Amino acid sequence: MIYQTFEPHSALSDFINCYWTLKSPPEDKPEKQRIVPDGCMEMIFHHGDLYKQYIKGDNYIIQPKCFVFGQITKPLYIEPTGETNIFAIRFQADGFTPFAPIPISNMENRAVPLEELFGEAGMILQHKILEVTTTEEQIQIAEDFLLNALKNAKQIDKTIKDSVAMMLELKGQLSIDELSESMKINRRMLERKFASVIGVSPKQLAKIVRLQTTLKMVLKNDFKSFTEIALDNHYYDQAHFIKEFREFTGVSPKEFYAENLKLSNLFTESE
Structure with a gap:
């Protein structure tokens, strides 16, 4: 490919x-x-x-x-x-x-x-x-x-754009209450805006952003243990980390890592 x-x-x-x-x-x-x-x-x-x-x-x-x-x-x-x-x-x-x-x-x-x-x-x-x-x-x-x-597009929602920028900057490691307070907007209003503009709730997007940060660490082999990854990315504990990881990837962190390692070896062997 x-x-x-x-x-x-x-x-x-x-x-x-x-x-x-x-x-x-x-x-x-x-x-x-x-x-x-x-x-x-x-x-x-x-x-x-x-x-x-x-x-x-x-x-x-x-x-x-x-x-x-x-x-x-x-x-x-x-x-x-x-x-x-x-x-x-x-x-x-x-x-x-x-x-x-x-x-x-x-x-x-x-x-x-x-x-x-x-x-x-x-x-x-x-x-x-x-x-x-x-x-x-x-x-x-x-x-x-x-x-x-x-030319005829809907106006960009500045609150949502600023909210997404903050999520990316903080790598999804913030609560929705913290986000709504920072954006000076009611939490329910923020959630309605996210639903209409992005298609997912602010909580879901924050979880996805945090997951993507986690995946980069796994794919780059930039960690000593999965416990370290969980702590660095502000998951409550190991069980919480595994649950969210499986929710979005369908596999556990160890299974995902093993699959990626196998794929990396295949590419290395073919060079």
């Missing part, structure tokens, strides 16, 4: 985290992949073969050709049906809302086809992106679409 990221236009940096591409040669054997929540929604364009999305056990659906995936609140399992060739837009945590024609809450854990979201304009965007062959052309088409949509 070849994965690359690209920076967005400065006029869209408040909304877009990055563009990314993922490609695999035809000889690569398709394998099931686990996607862990990261608080960001994505717009996906499949130039290659489509992906299975597992619903329960071995039951699956085939994802649309082009879609926006809503907030993920649990581990998501997908699997290529053949050759992978993806162009995608990763939005900031609150980045897709200004463009969303339907409530964000209706998109949770769903791959929503572009046609369902944008009608004919979505189909035209899909056709244009799939017709070109270079990443530079794909980015230009995507940015033309988003910049044009931005």
Whole structure:
């Protein structure tokens, strides 16, 4: 698999985290992949073969050709049906809302086809992106679409943007009462804003941000023990750490570490 990221236009940096591409040669054997929540929604364009999305056990659906995936609140399992060739837009945590024609809450854990979201304009965007062959052309088409949509987009909610910035700065290690006090807004009002703008509660997003910080430590092997990770990331205790980790990844920290170590060894052996 070849994965690359690209920076967005400065006029869209408040909304877009990055563009990314993922490609695999035809000889690569398709394998099931686990996607862990990261608080960001994505717009996906499949130039290659489509992906299975597992619903329960071995039951699956085939994802649309082009879609926006809503907030993920649990581990998501997908699997290529053949050759992978993806162009995608990763939005900031609150980045897709200004463009969303339907409530964000209706998109949770769903791959929503572009046609369902944008009608004919979505189909035209899909056709244009799939017709070109270079990443530079794909980015230009995507940015033309988003910049044009931005003219009539909803106003950015400064409270939410500042709240997300604080969560990221503190790595999710703050209570919602602390956040609402800092933002000078009633807790219930803050929760309603998060539900409509981001699609998850402030508590859920804080947990996801903290998890992502934890995963980086695990993936970089930057820890001496799992107890140290739990303490560094302000989990109440080891049991709390394991419970939250399993909630979002579907496995325990030790199982996740072992899987990553095995994957790292495979790449090392192939070099």
